[in-house]
Amino acid sequence: MAYEKRFDGRAFEDTREIDAKAGVVKNADGSAWFKIGKTEAIAAVYGPREIYPRFKQNAKEGVLQCFYNMMPFSGMGDRVRPGGNRRSKEISMVITNALKPALDLSEYPNSAIDVFIELPKTDAGSRCASICAAAIALADAGIPMKDVVSAVAVGIVDGTVLVDLDYAEEAFEGEVADIPIAVIPSTGELTLLQMDGRISKDNLIKALELGKQVSLKISEVQKKALKEVYEVQNEN
Amino acid sequence: MSSEIIAKEKDIVVPGEVLAVGMDFLPSNGTYRNGDKIMASTVGLVNIKGKVIKLIPLRGKYNPKVGDTVIGKVSDILFSGWKVDIGCTNDAVLPLQEASSDYIQRGADLTMYFDLGDYITCKITNVTSQKLIDISANGPGLRKLGTGRLMNVSCNKVPRIIGKQGSMVNTIKEHTGSKIIVGQNGVVWVKNEDPVKELLTAQAIKMIEDNAHTPGLTDKVTSFLSR
Amino acid sequence: MKTEQKEHILDILDKGSRFDGRKFDEMRPVEVTYDISPNAEGSALVKIGNTEVMAGVKMSIEQPYPDTPENGNLSVNVELLPLSNPSFEPGPPSIDAIELARVIDRGIRESGCIDVKSLCIEPGKKVWTVFVDVCSINDDGNLKDAASLAAIAAIKNARFPEVVDGEVNYKKKTDKSVPLNGVPIEVTIVKLGNHFLVDPCPEEENVAEARLTLASLEDGTLCALQKGGQQPLTTEQIDKMIELSVTKAAELRSKL
Secondary structure, eight states, X not given: OOOOSOTTOOOTTOOSOXXXXXXXXXXXXXXXXXXXXXXXEEEEEEEEEEXXXXXXXXXXXXXXEEEEEEOTTSSSSSOOOTTOOHHHHHHHHXXXXXXXXXXXXXXXXXXXEEEEXXXXXOSXXXXXXXXXXXXXXXXXXXXXXXXXXXXXXXXXXXXXXXXXXXXHHHTOSSSEEEEEEEEETTTTEEEEEOOEEOOOHHHHHHHHHHHHHHHHHHHHHHHHHHHHHHHHHHHO | OOOEEOSOTTOEEXXXXXXXXXXXXXXXXXXXXXXXXXXXXXXXXXXXXXXXXXXXXXXXXXXXXXXXXXXXXEEEEETTEEEEEXXXXXXXXXXXXXXXXXXXXXXXXXXXXXXXXXXXXXXXXXXXXXXXXXEEOOSTTOOBOOSOEEEEOOGGGHHHHHOGGGHHHHHHHHHHOOEEEEOTTSEEXXXXXXXXXXXXXXXXXXXXXXXXXXXXXHHHHHHHHHO | OOHHHHHHHHHHHHTTOOTTSOXXXXXXXXXEEEOSOTTSSEEEEXXXXXXXXXXXXXXXXXXXXXXOTTOOEEEEEEEOOTTSOTTOOSSSOOHHHHHHHHHHHHHHHHHTOBOGGGGEEETTTEEEEEEEEEEEEEOSSOHHHHHHHHHHHHHHHOEEEEEETTEEEEXXXXXXXXXXXXXXXXXXXXXXXXXXXXXXXXXXXXXXXXXXXEEEOTTSOEEEEEEEESSOXXXXXXXXXXXHHHHHHHHHHTTO
């Protein structure tokens, strides 16, 4: 039997509820909060600033360094031991790679642009939420970029192509593929592509096309968040 | 092919937004060309001058420019000069001969002139492609700052804080009697013997920073200071 | 610290004012929000002015220590996240984070507010371990008081998860909370010149001569102390600081 109705009643092309806000960490050069369903990410950008360790510096452009971290109490079940692990290191790396292609860091030779991403609560899709938050934070920090990168998971559950798998769907016993992607909205180019599970080539392409459409909607929420900072002040 | 401007003057735009379509327009600061479109690459206010479209940035750290007067903090003492943190990736270098109109003997105790942690107003004399910065503290108005309140504001808001020919900062000075020095790098020094007035001065500057993109700013500041 | 900045802050204090215009014993607005992270057994967000701290409680069933077979465990950890202050670095906890965690831990543990015996499920075999993790979001001065308030707020907010056949079912929370007999509250007092200040802003924190962090209970019993800073304190000064701290603790307790 195919997956006909989603566990939480969403349409297949619908994400969970999305919300975003820029400028949430006052100390940072740029910051943002992004929420999708029960997953929340806070990102803060510091930089351009001195890079450490120095051997990482690049005389041609700034170096983007992202740090993904789940708060110890953020996940269902056991406490996440602080200090990072193999998973958080890999995710930090793929987030960096997902954001980098959209940025123009040529104005910042020998500098670091540090993005710290913290997750106070996680359900599913935490790396995509992190990318969305980090992209807003980088724009809020005034870093030049082609576009604000959006990210969402697409996939297949029991033969049905859908977007933004939640925890129950990821854990579904049967054919599941979870494919987090990141998109530069204005060009449709993908900057993150990973997959857990099994899928046919046709369904993969179908899922990616769906993901690109959905990323445009997410992009609107991100851009609105960046503008709202100034609207709120206008009312004062 | 027809060209069209989509964004309006003074619109607040964000990266990825289309500002104009067609090849008749030229992308300038804060924008880039993508095929036949001109798009925003930073958060900024749209500024259209003839065929040239640019953005006045609302966010971002200080980008050093020759001739700017900035306020920095002495971060290191070298053999023949000082390093000064002016909020850029690399600390600026203040060479011995640019520190004072006096002749400083080689091997002299440099802390007599500027000590670690001192704040100084200085002028940027050179910036390389690698953003190495030279500064001078020898010139009118350039000196070590005495006791006072130091604030960090966004460098993008500095032009509004200063105002046309210094009108805004002069308004605040007149109302409060405070001494104010505004560095282009967003470091502001404020001093008033009356702590209440000094705080009021700082609050007025903060208010300009928060409302820099809104119209009628001078009136808002005047009414705030007259309260 | 540079003397010019300290001189200026002191000058303002000597004229009866403070850097941000507050009274010497005036806290910035304090705000406590509960249930900010539903996967945690308890959680809270504390704001003091622009300083922001999150805390969460996780509970798990573990073996007790051999020397205390009937006691549950409490573990307090503080993460000074690099997200919250440009000078905080990623990596192992700094000495400030360790000190802060240990002072909060002592305040809660030594107050006896948690009866560790009540965390015992089966003596010698199974006890509850209560992990309290505090994470800084934005450091605008006085992280210490914000962190300890967040820790106790998260403990107050915590509900034991359901236990089925000796296994924890984290998906379901019971309505049983951690039994608390007393709420220890930490308030840090800093000394600058002849002045004693509560809730220092970063400018004051940077030039403070000495500080005293003090946890106290409802009846004024002191349950943790930590002196910090470069300068010594006299007993008269300590007396004044304690009085101020206990008064402010009551004020903070009412925010929970």
